[in-house]
Amino acid sequence: MTQHKSKGNKLVVIGGDAAGMSAASKVRRENPEREIIVFEKSSYTSYSACGIPYFISNTIPDINELIVRSPEEFREKYDINVHIQHEVIQVNTKEKKIKVKDIEGNKEFWESYDQLLIATGAKAYCPDVKGYNADGIFGVSNLRSGVKVEKFIEEEKPKKAVIIGGGYIGLEMAEALLIRGLEVTIINKSPQLMNTLDPDMGEKISEAMKGLGITVYCGEALNYFKTKDNKVIAVVSENRTIKTDMVILGMGALPNTGFLKGSGIDLGVKNAIKVNAQMQTNIEDVYAAGDCSETLDLTSKRPTHIALGTVANKTGLVAGSNLAGEKSVFPGVVGTAVCKLCSYEVARTGLREKDIESLGIEYVTGTIDSKTRAHYYPGAKDITVKLLAEKNSGRLLGGQIVGMEGAAKRIDVIATALTHNLTLQNIIDLDLSYAPPFSPVWDPVQTAARHLIKSI
Amino acid sequence: MTQHKSKGNKLVVIGGDAAGMSAASKVRRENPEREIIVFEKSSYTSYSACGIPYFISNTIPDINELIVRSPEEFREKYDINVHIQHEVIQVNTKEKKIKVKDIEGNKEFWESYDQLLIATGAKAYCPDVKGYNADGIFGVSNLRSGVKVEKFIEEEKPKKAVIIGGGYIGLEMAEALLIRGLEVTIINKSPQLMNTLDPDMGEKISEAMKGLGITVYCGEALNYFKTKDNKVIAVVSENRTIKTDMVILGMGALPNTGFLKGSGIDLGVKNAIKVNAQMQTNIEDVYAAGDCSETLDLTSKRPTHIALGTVANKTGLVAGSNLAGEKSVFPGVVGTAVCKLCSYEVARTGLREKDIESLGIEYVTGTIDSKTRAHYYPGAKDITVKLLAEKNSGRLLGGQIVGMEGAAKRIDVIATALTHNLTLQNIIDLDLSYAPPFSPVWDPVQTAARHLIKSI
CATH class of the missing domain: 3.50.50.60 (FAD/NAD(P)-binding domain)
Structure with missing residues (x-):
């Protein structure tokens, strides 16, 4: 509950979706009195962009179900001054001000800030x-x-x-x-x-x-x-x-960072904003989070650009925490993602073969076919697990899953293992859950590790 | 592929289910020429005892589906000399021999061994x-x-x-x-x-x-x-x-170790056989694995007795590996278990409140309600996650899940985290998979960690 004392107090957030509003909400929780202004280009705040395909398919009939909190809710319940239909078109970091275009009113104006968070997301390339x-x-x-x-x-x-x-x-x-x-x-x-x-x-x-x-x-x-x-x-x-x-x-997605030209803010991979683990840019008092910013790939130790809701929410929360005067870090990602395609499930985390090759690491890969449940239990579906590991050490480098119902979420164990530098033997030794309706007695992830460990 | 050279070569295994046959099969793979004899009291080998309730409910109509490999298969394909309907009733570790009762033939005889594996399982108490x-x-x-x-x-x-x-x-x-x-x-x-x-x-x-x-x-x-x-x-x-x-x-289950009376083999928790990480008993050349043996609880660092198929398979494999002259260790368990009850799913891992109290550790607990999918996605079901963590450090100590379809397997991330001493902050930082059909943007396990971290 430390108030941010050393700086002026006005926080301006550019972008009103996951990262921007996670940050703004966090700052409001920690700094109840602080002035918080959000500019959002569209008419929506805090929505699940990941839900759009399911709205298009009519799986989710009402688009409002994708909206977590409306601009009115942020204004009234959180005292966050959200301006929708306002696009930020320029940032002047020397004078700590931004140029805003009021789209409906068709006018432009400058707004000052003490601290700035850029959370403008990404667009389809x-x-x-x-x-x-x-x-x-x-x-x-x-x-x-x-x-x-x-x-x-x-x-x-x-x-x-x-x-x-x-x-x-x-x-x-x-x-x-x-x-x-x-x-x-x-x-x-x-x-x-x-x-x-x-x-x-x-x-x-x-x-x-x-x-x-x-x-x-x-x-x-x-x-x-x-x-x-x-x-x-x-x-x-x-x-x-x-x-x-x-x-x-x-x-693919391209960060919405074109308006930062001339601002002095450093851009990196795919023109995403470079940030440190506190989500600070190279310019004092300017932070960035979400799909417009870079993040660290923990396995390759290289910067990467990941446009995903999980990362946006997490980096937004960390930015908000630091903007509120706390000390938080976002360590980075392993690139976990999951996807449902009719009855198929696809998941991945970590490095691909070509990523590993580009790092010059000697590696082995192995792929196994198994079932999502005990083979005799009704509804046991196919699952294919591929693991990638460092030669000799057996350190896990990546994992990929293709299968049917019940397959994909198993990627989370691989992601956890990757993040904490576990080896194939560590995976084999894990005490994972088993009962016939949930898994074979050796979870397919462990079966893949048992298969691959013979090659290291 | 190292042959076990320093010892005589005859391996006798008592018990033909998961642990015994995992071990015997492993030894056969590594030592193709070795004599392997198995005595099994029942008429079955290598079956899934966990599948029995689903056989009783007629979910699985044919009990043979629960049998992974029959005694004939072991004899013919693996050259493992399996004797069913043979109960071992005494072990003489000084003279390295066991007394066997041929149930059908109604006679008793002594059999010598060079190495012995006890894998007699457990029975309902x-x-x-x-x-x-x-x-x-x-x-x-x-x-x-x-x-x-x-x-x-x-x-x-x-x-x-x-x-x-x-x-x-x-x-x-x-x-x-x-x-x-x-x-x-x-x-x-x-x-x-x-x-x-x-x-x-x-x-x-x-x-x-x-x-x-x-x-x-x-x-x-x-x-x-x-x-x-x-x-x-x-x-x-x-x-x-x-x-x-x-x-x-x-x-509950009681280890089948009554026949070891007078053998000099040390028993521990619930009269389960004491073993080290190589699955060796206190007597040279005598190993034990599966439901009849103790295992180490990694969180409490205390011995425990876990009668579960996962542990039986793993400890059997480790015993087999060591019996074959390799060097393998079974580090222990965190006590993960999962269970389906009609439409409900239950999972647990690690320590309960009373376990933590008995260890004298200061702890905090927190419980959250969430959904198994994005709240707007059809089929999103209830999930309740409870986490237990050490006060101050935030080190995870246990986790429990009750919910409906899609809830229980999330325990695996908690089990992995527990095994590697992760903290609540580590869990929040994990790059877990998200798409609306699979999870809310914050996985319920992470939501539980975010909730509980406020209390440490």
Whole structure:
């Protein structure tokens, strides 16, 4: 409950989603009297962007269910001065002020700050190719874009969709559009879907997606979009032209940091904001958190950019804690992610083979097939676990899971093991839970470790 | 692949289930030429005793599905000389020989060994009260007893069952008999069901069981059994007489070590065989593994007795490895266990409040309610997580989970954290997986850690 005394007291937060509002709420809890102003470009605060594919698929009928707290709630219950429809377009760190554009009022003004938190998130990446600005091309990185996609489907009744990029968002959107009855094609630059996994595991996902009736073209990049009356009508790749009524961009996320040009704030990987473990930028009194900032990969010890809700919430909380005068650190990530695709589950953590190779570490890999429950228990589903470990030491370097119901959450044990530098033997020795409805007597993660330890 | 050279080569294993056959198989893999003899009292080898309740409930229709490998398979494919229906009744460690009773042939003989592994498992505990030997009273600690229960239900068509003891086996059998249409009553000595959890978490299970239509009498001990024509007809507790057609014993497991009297082999907790981390007893060339042996509790640093398939498989493998001349250790357990009861899931690991108190450690506890998925995602179920941690340091000491589908396996992260001495802050910092179908953005385990860290 230490008040931040050494500095002026006005906190300005740019961005009103997970990281920004986690931080603002934390500061309010610790500093009940402090002035807190939030500028948010859209009309929404504190929502679950990860829920958008499930809104599009109508699994979640009402988009308001994705909103954790509204701007009104923050204003009234938390005394946080949230301005929606306000975009910050410039930061002057020397004079400690920011230039704000009131979108509805169509005016601009300068706002001063004593401490600043940048939490502007990331947007769907699209290369600057012919037609990229046409109607019918959508990113789904925020709630506004989710609403746009839903509106487009309702009003334009598209029959075909092309998804560019076979990562989490691309695949979740493929599922969503399939559920909505569209004919779905994915084009993907790398040779297999889910480039965050090794190609051998990605191949399983490519096969699974084809089995669901999705057309998958891997190993071919986007060339440009064909348009008519500024509407997208086809995607042209290196090898083919695919007619379509709409396009979803799933080529990754780019930090929203363009407005920081000239601010003196250092950018790093993918132009994400460089921060230390306290979420401080190189400029005093300027912090950053969430999808617009870099984070440390604990396994490679290299900076990385991870646009995920878990990291945004955690880094937001740590930034808020430090802004409130406490001392908190965010140690970093191991890159854990999980994804459901119809009846398939995919999970990954740590380094891929190519990451390990780039670090020059000698390694071994092993993959096993097992079941999610005792083989004789009804509902036992397939699970494939791949582990990657350092040669000789057996130190775990990464893990990947593809399977069906009950498979993916097992990645958490691997993530915990990775974070604390456990070896394959340590994993074998873990006292993991077992009963026939939950697992074989050797959990598949341990079976994978038992298999791989023979190779080290 | 080191052959065991310094000793004579004949390995005798007493007990042909998980621990014994894991060890024998491991020795066979490493020492292809070695003589291996197994004596097993029943007619079965290498089966899943944990699957018995699901056989009784007809969830698994064929008991053979519970058998991993038959005696014939071991003889023919593994060249392991398995003798079923052979009970070992005496061990002479001075002369390195054992006395074996051939049950079918009704004769006894002595067998010599160079190395001996004792893996005789455990049996259902029953106090020596009036009527305890009557027909209709069953333990379910091995496959033979499972077959007996099934036969009894088919032939005698019992309408009422009383289960004595509200631990895992008691509750799983309550579910099974409920599914078979019996009227089920549980009597339990401690004030709440599931004494391996703290009473506040056990209370949730008592409530859940009552909700399923099971009659639960807690806080009352068994006095004796009423019998007629040597059949059980009622259970008499301190407070009441409960008429019944059958009784299931769920009062815990006792190591099968009575035949070791006079052998010089040291026994410990509950008369389980004392072993070191290599699974060696105090007598040279005599090893023990599985439910008949002690193990080390890593959190309390005290010996304990855990009769679970996971531990039996692991200690069997370690014993086998050492018997084969390798060097392996079994570091110990944190006491992880999990259980499904109709739609409820229960899991626990580490120390309970009373365990911590007995160690004189200052501690804090905290319990949170959360959901198994994002709150808006269909199928999000209730989950309650309790964590126990050391005061000041925040070092994790234990965890307990009660919830519905998707709740229980989260105990594995807590078990991993416990094993490696992680703190609540370490848990908060973990990069656990998140997507709406799998978890809230803060996994319930982390939410529990965030809640509890305020108290340390």
